[in-house]
Amino acid sequence: MGDAVHPFLEAILESRPPDAIERLELPDEFVAAHLRAEDTDMFRDVEHKDVRTSLRVGPVPMPELAPDEVVVAVMASSINYNTVWSATFEPVPTFTFLRDYARQGGWAARHDRPFQVVGSDAAGVVVRTGSGVRRWRAGDHVVVHPVHVDEQEPLTHADAMLGVDMRAWGYETNYGGLAQFAVARASMLVPKPAHLTWEEAAVTPMCGSTAYRMLVGANGARMKQGDVVLVWGAAGGLGAYAVQLVKNGGGVPVGVVGSERKAEAARRLGCDIVVNRVEIGLSDDPDPSPEETVAAGKRLGSVIRRETGTDPHIVFEHVGQATFGISVFVAGRGGTVVTCGSSTGYRHEFDNRYLWMRLKRVVGSHGANLQEQSETNRLVSTGAIAPTLSALYPLTEAAEATRLVQNNGHVGKVGVLCLAPEPGLGVTDPETRARIGADRINPLREFAPASSL
Missing domain, CATH: 3.40.50.720 (NAD(P)-binding Rossmann-like Domain)
Structure with missing residues (x-):
């Protein structure tokens, strides 16, 4: 499994062209932070629910790709509070959401598995596109926002957040962002801000766009x-x-x-x-x-x-x-x-x-539709909004990172390096980064705990 990952990382670090990335074979398995259905009752009648005992990091199988989806090689992700809820199986076990979704049949059935890959943020590189994807191709640098919608539902076209089938990716769906690879709908992608590192870009999609909708958008x-x-x-x-x-x-x-x-x-x-x-x-x-x-x-x-x-x-x-x-x-x-x-x-x-x-x-207010996410991303791309990354952990310590959020011991956002081998990678516009300034881009990094990278 590990050897199968390295070709993708090498191709990304060398900025190989789309056709070279498409020729690489996806691994049968990949490493992910995930929960197991067999653990659903582990915290019953337990007062102190430590997410480090329920959140596992290890291999999971690669799913088949639907026509409207992409596979993203996840360079970095981050911890949101919904991962704490998932890992404590509260207020309901998120496997309930997966079973409900799977009842639709078709591609939805893939989400009902004895495991759930969690995580509702990601920054990385598209490495596969489904046959129905039009606006993205292999090699594109993207961030994934977690609003998973049905584009064929009428209300989605008024406001995606009103859709009955709207789900939070990596919480109410499987194959989320705390992993080496993630599966997302093409309608969940926006371009990665070119002046940011992978870990900086990964901490904004969910929280930044949620705050934007609450305060700025017409829906808040x-x-x-x-x-x-x-x-x-x-x-x-x-x-x-x-x-x-x-x-x-x-x-x-x-x-x-x-x-x-x-x-x-x-x-x-x-x-x-x-x-x-x-x-x-x-x-x-x-x-x-x-x-x-x-x-x-x-x-x-x-x-x-x-x-x-x-x-x-x-x-x-x-x-x-x-x-x-x-x-x-x-x-x-x-x-x-x-x-x-x-x-x-x-x-x-x-x-x-x-x-x-x-x-x-x-x-x-709940999440943000794609337009609101795009508007938030534009503010980040111009430097008007700074990432709020403070702490950073490797994927192997995703449970420890989640525990920090569970205990409210964090400041800003807690990032997780997934495929990225070290911090500081992914910047493709160093001129803009220099113009904005490192202090402005990382206002909270000095608040990292000693255990952070």
């Missing part, structure tokens, strides 16, 4: 110049992109973080006002009482009004149960709470009077 909060935007987890995977988008759009980012280390990271990204959770008396309790919610909301609102002269116009919410009540409370009259996830729990409790009597809105 529609932020405008001057808006005060409260960003929970401002130094995390999503929040770090939200801060940059607010700052670039003429808004005022107000970040909430959990430590002084993360406060410094948020400032490095452009956060004008940073509030430590301790400062407002917000505990780590994922289910605060109504009294605690109002008290913390009043303290947070007081800080924001003192610093900006107004209540938040937008609250960027993805923490969920622990913070949602505060978000609804603290948003200004007529303001918007835009939410895309619930890492602390899905059941949200809030005082509806603050929503209804003060004319606030709650906007649900």
Whole structure:
């Protein structure tokens, strides 16, 4: 298996032409971070669910390629929180998603296997194209965004995120990005920003585009110049992109973080006002009482009004149960709470009077369609948005990287080198890289833990 991989890596490093890459034989197996269906119940009645015991790294079989798909030699990937959910088999085992998808029959049946290759980000090189792929060819440098849609579903043409068959790649499908090779639909690809390394390019697709849809796109909060935007987890995977988008759009980012280390990271990204959770008396309790919610909301609102002269116009919410009540409370009259996830729990409790009597809105947001992903990618390609890579691990340590995210010990995004033999490869536009500057491209690298590459 290892010997079969080397020809592709050699061809990529030597920038061989498309026909030379197409002549190489795909391996029958490849190394991937994956889960096993036999482990689904391993955490039943277990309080501390350590993803290092469920997430395996080893060989899996190469699937057959559908007409609308490509095989990508993955040079680098990254960890998203959905991989933590997958590896803890919560809130439901993701093998349930694979079985449901397989019931469609045809090519979908390949996804129901006793293993699941996880990972919802990837940067790499196209090495095979299906017979129906038109816009991509072998040798193209791409990033993969994780929105897996059915192009023949009517709603997809209005907004891919509304499609009933929309799935999160590497979470609700198989053959995701934490692997030497990945299988993706052609509609999931955008060009890799040429000035970035593989690992820098790999950390933006999911979180960067999700934040863009939430804040900037027509489907989200529609932020405008001057808006005060409260960003929970401002130094995390999503929040770090939200801060940059607010700052670039003429808004005022107000970040909430959990430590002084993360406060410094948020400032490095452009956060004008940073509030430590301790400062407002917000505990780590994922289910605060109504009294605690109002008290913390009043303290947070007081800080924001003192610093900006107004209540938040937008609250960027993805923490969920622990913070949602505060978000609804603290948003200004007529303001918007835009939410895309619930890492602390899905059941949200809030005082509806603050929503209804003060004319606030709650906007649900999920992922990003291809156009929104393309717009995000353009901002990255011009240097307007910087990758938020901090830590970097080899594929063999994917479980350790996921554990870091599970424990919220990371800043920004945690990258994983897959086929790339070392950091720093993949730059094809060194002039743009020099113009933007290394510090701007990597604002969070100094926040890497000692265990990182």
